[in-house]
Amino acid sequence: MPPILELRGITKRFPGVLANDHIDLTLNQGEIHALLGENGAGKTTLMNVLYGLYHPDEGEIMVRDKPIRITSPRDAIAQGIGMVHQHFMLIPVFTVTENVMLGDESITNGVVLDRKKVAGEIRELSTKYGLEVNPTLYIKDISVGIQQRVEIIKLLYRKADILILDEPTAVLTPQEADDLFQVLRNLKARGNSIIFITHKLREVLALADRITVLRLGKVVGSTEPKNTNSAELARMMVGRSVILSVDKEAAKPKDVVLNVQNLVVRDERHSIAINDVSFQVRAGEVLGIAGVQGNGQTELAQALTGLRHVESGRVTVLGHETTHATPRQLFELDVAHVPEDRQQDGLVMSFPVEDNLVLNEYYRPPFAKGIVLNFDEIEKAAAERVREFDVRTPSIFVKTANLSGGNQQKVIVAREFTGPIKLLIASQPTRGLDVGSIEYIHKRIVEKRDAGAAVLLVSNELDEIMSLSDRIAVMYKGQIIDTVNAAETTKEALGLLMAGVHGDGKTPALQPQTPEQKAETHHQ
Amino acid sequence: MAEATASSISKPVKTPAPRASAWRDILNTLTIPVLAIFTALIVSGFIIAFTAPTVLTLLPNFWEHPFQLIGAMWDTVITAYAALLQGAFGDWGAILAGFQEWIATGDATDLFRALRDPFESLVAATPYIFTGLAVAVGFKGGLFNIGVEGQLFAGAIASAWVGFNIEGLPWFIHLPLALLAGLLAGAVWAGIAGVLKATRGVNEVINTIMLNYIMFLFTDWLLSESGPMRGSAGAPRTPEIYPSAYLPRVLPDPVRFHWGFFLAVGAVFFVYWFLWKTTVGFEIRTVGASPTAAKYAGIAVGRIFVLTMGLSGSLAGLAGANELLGLNHYMVAAFSPGYGFDAIALALLGKSNPFGVLASALLFGALRNGATRMQSLASVPVDIISVMQALIIAFIAAPEIVRWIYRLRVPTQKEQEVFARGWGG
Numbered sequence: 003m004p005p006i007l008e009l010r011g012i013t014k015r016f017p018g019v020l021a022n023d024h025i026d027l028t029l030n031q032g033e034i035h036a037l038l039g040e041n042g043a044g045k046t047t048l049m050n051v052l053y054g055l056y057h058p059d060e061g062e063i064m065v066r067d068k069p070i071r072i073t074s075p076r077d078a079i080a081q082g083i084g085m086v087h088q089h090f091m092l093i094p095v096f097t098v099t100e101n102v103m104l105g106d107e108s109i110t111n112g113v114v115l116d117r118k119k120v121a122g123e124i125r126e127l128s129t130k131y132g133l134e135v136n137p138t139l140y141i142k143d144i145s146v147g148i149q150q151r152v153e154i155i156k157l158l159y160r161k162a163d164i165l166i167l168d169e170p171t172a173v174l175t176p177q178e179a180d181d182l183f184q185v186l187r188n189l190k191a192r193g194n195s196i197i198f199i200t201h202k203l204r205e206v207l208a209l210a211d212r213i214t215v216l217r218l219g220k221v222v223g224s225t226e227p228k229n230t231n232s233a234e235l236a237r238m239m240v241g242r243s244v245i246l247s248v249d250k251e252a253a254k255p256k257d258v259v260l261n262v263q264n265l266v267v268r269d270e271r272h273s274i275a276i277n278d279v280s281f282q283v284r285a286g287e288v289l290g291i292a293g294v295q296g297n298g299q300t301e302l303a304q305a306l307t308g309l310r311h312v313e314s315g316r317v318t319v320l321g322h323e324t325t326h327a328t329p330r331q332l333f334e335l336d337v338a339h340v341p342e343d344r345q346q347d348g349l350v351m352s353f354p355v356e357d358n359l360v361l362n363e364y365y366r367p368p369f370a371k372g373i374v375l376n377f378d379e380i381e382k383a384a385a386e387r388v389r390e391f392d393v394r395t396p397s398i399f400v401k402t403a404n405l406s407g408g409n410q411q412k413v414i415v416a417r418e419f420t421g422p423i424k425l426l427i428a429s430q431p432t433r434g435l436d437v438g439s440i441e442y443i444h445k446r447i448v449e450k451r452d453a454g455a456a457v458l459l460v461s462n463e464l465d466e467i468m469s470l471s472d473r474i475a476v477m478y479k480g481q482i483i484d485t486v487n488a489a490e491t492t493k494e495a496l497g498l499l500m501a502g503v504h505g506d507g508k509t510p511a512l513q514p515q516t517p518e519q520k521a522e523t524h525h526q
Numbered sequence: 527m528a529e530a531t532a533s534s535i536s537k538p539v540k541t542p543a544p545r546a547s548a549w550r551d552i553l554n555t556l557t558i559p560v561l562a563i564f565t566a567l568i569v570s571g572f573i574i575a576f577t578a579p580t581v582l583t584l585l586p587n588f589w590e591h592p593f594q595l596i597g598a599m600w601d602t603v604i605t606a607y608a609a610l611l612q613g614a615f616g617d618w619g620a621i622l623a624g625f626q627e628w629i630a631t632g633d634a635t636d637l638f639r640a641l642r643d644p645f646e647s648l649v650a651a652t653p654y655i656f657t658g659l660a661v662a663v664g665f666k667g668g669l670f671n672i673g674v675e676g677q678l679f680a681g682a683i684a685s686a687w688v689g690f691n692i693e694g695l696p697w698f699i700h701l702p703l704a705l706l707a708g709l710l711a712g713a714v715w716a717g718i719a720g721v722l723k724a725t726r727g728v729n730e731v732i733n734t735i736m737l738n739y740i741m742f743l744f745t746d747w748l749l750s751e752s753g754p755m756r757g758s759a760g761a762p763r764t765p766e767i768y769p770s771a772y773l774p775r776v777l778p779d780p781v782r783f784h785w786g787f788f789l790a791v792g793a794v795f796f797v798y799w800f801l802w803k804t805t806v807g808f809e810i811r812t813v814g815a816s817p818t819a820a821k822y823a824g825i826a827v828g829r830i831f832v833l834t835m836g837l838s839g840s841l842a843g844l845a846g847a848n849e850l851l852g853l854n855h856y857m858v859a860a861f862s863p864g865y866g867f868d869a870i871a872l873a874l875l876g877k878s879n880p881f882g883v884l885a886s887a888l889l890f891g892a893l894r895n896g897a898t899r900m901q902s903l904a905s906v907p908v909d910i911i912s913v914m915q916a917l918i919i920a921f922i923a924a925p926e927i928v929r930w931i932y933r934l935r936v937p938t939q940k941e942q943e944v945f946a947r948g949w950g951g
Contacts, residue, residue: 309821330824339822347822350815361812361823365805373804 004067006031006195007052007083007164012061014047021047023219024061029164034186034196036210038203040239040436044219045199049166053085054078065164084157085166090149094142098135099124102156120159127158131188146295147178154185165189166197171205175294176464176497183209201239201437203232215239240437250448252489253472255284257320259425259456260306265315267298267305275301277480278315283425288447288457290471290488292464294500298480299460300342303429306458307339308332309347319425333362335425338418342429342460344407348414351403355395356384358402359417391416392442408439419446426450429460444470464493464500478502559875561928562921563889567607570914574606574906575599606904613899614892616644638781643895645783649853651891653678653862655790656845657869658876658883659797660712660838665878666801667834668814673719673734674842675866676741677712681843682850683745684711686857687755689767689850700770705789705847712843713836715741720835724828730835738866749859757856764857773852786848791884793841798880800837810834842866871919890915 007029014022022044029035039045050056052063054072062069065081072078078085092101099121108116121137128135133151141149150170157165167186171179186196186209200206206213207227215222215238222238260283267276275298283289293299304310306317308329317325319335332339341347349358360369360380368379384398393412395405402410411431418426428447432440447470451457461467467474468488475485476499484499498504575581581602584595617640624637657674664671671677685708692700719733748755749762757765773784801807812820813830821827845865850857872890876882897911921928928934 307822328824328826329822330826333824341822343818346816347818350812350819352815353812357808361819364808370805373806375803375805375808377803 003031005029005064006066008064008067009048009052010062010064012048012051012058012063014044014051014056014058020219022051022058025216025219025221027214027221029195029197031195032190032193033211034190034198034209036206036213037197037199037216038201038206038213038235038239039216040201040438043216043239043436045216046168047219048216049085049168049197049199052078052083053166079160079162081164082162083164083166084160084162086150086153086157086168086170088168088170088172090153092141092149092152095140097138097140098144098152098155099137101141101152102137102159106160123159124155127155131158131185131192133185145178146173147175147181150174150182151185154189163194164197165194166199168199169201170198171200171202173295173462175500176493177501179205203235206235207232217241236437248444248448248469250470251452253287253451255287255472256454257285258282259285259320260458261316261318262306263316265302265305265317266313267301267310268313269301274313275480276305279477279480279482280315281475281482281485283456283458285424285454285456286451287472288451288459288470290467290474291458291460291477292467292474292496292500293462293477295462297477297500299462299477300429302477303339303342303427303458303460307337307341307427330362336421336423337425337427338421338423338455340411340414340418340426340428340431342433344411344414349402349410351401353402354399355388355393355402355405355413356380356398358413359384359387359398361417363417387416387420391419391446408435411435411439411443415443415446419450423450423455426455426457427460428457430462431459432461432463432466440466464496468493468496476500555877557934558925558928559877559886559922561932561934562875562918562925565921565928565931566914566917569917570910571603571607573913574910575602578602578906602904606900606906609900609903609906610893610896612896612903613643614647614896616640634778638778641777642780642782643899645777645781647888647892647895648787649782649784649891650895651887652787652790652852653845653849653865654868654872654887654890655787655884656793656841656848657865658872658887659793659880660841660845660866661869661873662876662878662880662883663797663801663810663841664834664838665873666814667810667830667838668817669720669723669831669834669838670731671716671719671734671835671838671842672731672870673716673737673866674838674845674869675862675864676734676738677715677839677842678846678849678862678866679741679745680711680715680839681708681846682857682861683748683755683846684708684843685771685847685850686764686767689771690757690765690856693768695770697770697772697774700768701773701851704767704771704851705844708843708847708850709840710843712846713840716835716839716842717832720832723835724831730831745857745861746859749857755857762859766856767851771851772855773848782853784852786852789844789848790887793844794880794884797841801880806833810837868915871915874919875922 005028009025009027012022012025013020025044025048027037027048037045037048047056051058052072054074054077057073063072064070065083070081072081072083075085093104096104099117102124103115103117103120108120110116124135124137127133133155135148135151135155141152150173154165170182174182186198190196198205198210210227212224212226213230213235214224215235217239262282263280265276265279266274269275279302281289291299291302301310305312308327308331312325315325316323319332319337322335324332324335329339345351350361357364360383363369364375364380369376369383381398387393388395388398391412393405393416394409402413405413415431426447431447432443435443444466447457447459459467459470471488473485474488474491474496475482476496477483478500479502483502484504486495581595581598584591584598588595620640621637624634624640628634628637657678660674660677661671685704688700688704688707692703695703715737716734719730719737722728722733723730747753749764750756755764757763773786773789775782775784777783801811809820809825809830810833812823812825813827813834817827820830846861849862854861868890872883872886875886876884893911893914897908900906900910901908
């Protein structure tokens with residue numbers, strides 16, 4: 003049987019970069035084909051070519067043995083190719099049904115939307131593939147895992163039978179990821195073909211029928227799960243042996259550096275995002291904050307770094323009152339912050355690398371004398387930091403936007419990790435980075451810990467939390483549901499906590515409040 | 527299965543060295559503005575041709591005498607543009623003759639009469655330089671100051687007040703004092719919008735527009751019959767300022783060229799130095815490029831909003847002071863022909879760079895000045911210059927049109943500048 007989809011010699015150049023270099027890929031009907039590679043390996047570029055968002059410079063695409071031209075996502079859909087993007091394309095204030103029919107509306111009497119008919123089709127698809135979804139709910143009211151199902155249903159509704167999923171597990175809890183895998187297996191059993199893009203080895207081995215590894219825009223090799231293991235896949239991806247776990251000694255915690263008491267913080271919509279949270283971080287230890295995205299971790303990091311107003315509670319750093327401290331006051335207390343959104347908060351993308359390397363420190367000697375900037379000193383320090391932190395950039399004068407994501411993050415790390423830091427607040431420090439950069443940044447974080455810094459690590463990557471942290475606090479609905487010792491816990495136990503279930507699986511999600519806490523909440 | 531080679535992972539991505547492409551960058555930056563001006567001249571040429579009576583009378587007979595019509599169009603446009611050029615850059619034959627006469631007889635009257643036109647272009651450019659800088663500073667700080675016109679009025683009123691109320695000061699005290707008054711008045715008037723944005727989050731676009739109206743009406747009241755600044759001349763204007771507050775002329779009559787021009791050029795260098803070489807300038811540019819990153823970096827974003835507006839307003843105020851102390855010497859109701867609004871176009875044309883603004887202001891000054899001559903010699907209305915300016919801006923704002931006309935390649939990297947976040951924010 004001929005392959006349902008075949009890419010032959012796809013080449014895509016960007017100025018200065020060969021993003022895809024003569025890539026061949028075949029997808030057979032009814033298989034799950036994993037596309038594995040680091041960030042920047044060319045996976046997403048390749049899929050955007052297939053989805054009509056980029057035009058390849060060379061090569062051809064064959065669908066069902068016929069050469070075709072795809073110039074827009076609409077063409078792709080017409081050929082039965084559908085894509086679930088990393089960031090969902092859903093409208094929060096529309097219902098599931100409305101989102102599914104958007105752009106392909108079913109209409110009665112010429113003008114009236116036929117929601118009932120579409121809802122019926124959604125129910126049919128739901129039962130057929132085990133995609134439980136209530137079509138009448140609003141997107142904003144359903145969990146991320148269910149939203150992803152809606153994205154898949156959108157494609158099935160448009161009769162797509164070649165599905166591309168771009169890093170689909172990035173936003174899911176381990177349990178939700180397992181559910182997704184089950185859905186994908188059902189889809190496969192019904193004859194659909196799936197391309198699964200990921201950089202997570204575990205998922206590839208658990209799910210894929212075949213694996214193609216990309217590195218630096220080229221196909222490094224194809225294999226099957228039964229013929230390989232994670233160490234070998236990692237080596238193919240990175241091009242050298244990788245240490246998959248972080249090498250670190252047991253923590254030697256000393257004095258309390260960060261002390262958080264009864265913290266209450268509101269989000270943009272003024273609803274409570276952090277509800278009465280207390281914890282401490284000591285010098286020489288890493289406290290990991292785990293949790294499914296959107297359970298208050300972002301707001302916690304923002305509140306502790308002076309970027310979000312603290313409603314009530316108290317925060318101290320080394321005994322200094324910092325509840326309402328500004329980012330600069332915290333910086334002067336030697337608090338370093340790796341922000342969650344590096345392009346939005348951590349960097350000024352249109353500035354040269356050198357400016358970003360002194361973004362927090364430009365105002366004081368030796369970088370400034372009075373109000374005049376000293377560019378000799380700035381350039382000297384920037385060159386030094388680029389060298390020490392191995393930032394790959396043609397020069398320190400290059401616009402930061404032109405660096406790869408990993409190198410952008412290294413610019414932030416180089417800036418924040420320079421100097422005698424006492425407290426490090428790192429939010430998603432390796433999100434979207436390649437294995438090499440992750441390894442590097444992890445090493446640096448452990449170095450800072452061993453040098454006596456207190457580290458608060460906020461991450462959605464459970465693997466990262468588990469390998470770096472000494473203690474792990476799990477957040478659920480704005481509260482710390484439990485704090486566990488990293489050495490003694492398991493991924494499954496954490497997964498349950500992240501879903502709001504206590505370790506024994508019986509206790510209700512949230513601890514009942516003590517009378518004092520209740521009184522305090524009522525005060526506000 | 528292909529065996530993975532043991533090379534290092536992240537080979538540096540090949541990017542051209544930055545220094546080598548510096549010249550190409552400059553060339554790339556200039557391409558669109560130059561082509562925009564060129565295209566605007568061509569399109570305006572057609573407008574000039576098709577509004578000329580000679581051409582219009584020939585139009586019905588186009589099919590019988592097509593070349594007659596085309597010839598007439600050509601003549602009209604050439605005459606108009608020749609007059610424009612002569613008005614803008616002077617009649618060099620007359621200048622030469624005047625120079626010879628001065629050498630021969632020692633009488634420089636004709637020389638200075640001939641020199642009036644080219645220097646008048648610089649006189650016309652001066653308020654454009656100040657106001658263009660005012661808007662550009664706002665853009666650099668991520669703010670859209672539409673209130674430059676009102677701040678210009680504020681500056682002119684304040685320096686007029688100092689100019690005619692204080693008598694007996696030596697010029698080296700009176701003139702700086704009058705300039706300073708103009709500068710401060712502009713800064714305060716713009717600062718109001720800055721404070722409102724910083725403390726209450728009010729959009730500066732709306733605010734500065736409203737402040738314009740207040741200032742225009744305030745001026746009308748000051749100069750009204752019972753107004754406190756009305757002069758005795760019987761017209762809606764202030765008394766004349768004392769000569770000790772005049773910005774002195776550089777050359778004798780009738781050349782009106784005065785020291786304000788050098789003040790404006792000085793302001794260009796100052797703004798460049800301030801924005802790119804000082805910590806405060808770094809903060810302004812950071813806030814302009816990314817307010818969230820600025821906040822993260824410990825910059826007091828609200829304070830920078832106020833400061834940026836203050837700086838922008840002080841430049842606008844200086845524009846008003848410059849016109850008043852250098853040319854008019856008294857304040858009238860319709861004091862400015864809209865320098866503050868043209869300035870937005872100027873800042874866009876100059877890509878918010880101080881030197882770009884200087885170049886654009888010189889161009890606009892020359893066009894404005896040349897237009898007067900074009901009207902008298904070729905009977906082309908002065909308003910065509912507004913059309914031309916509008917076309918230049920339209921082409922600058924929509925570079926796709928220019929690229930399409932000249933079949934230019936799209937720039938490889940996203941080079942779009944974020945001028946202001948005021949819109950819809």
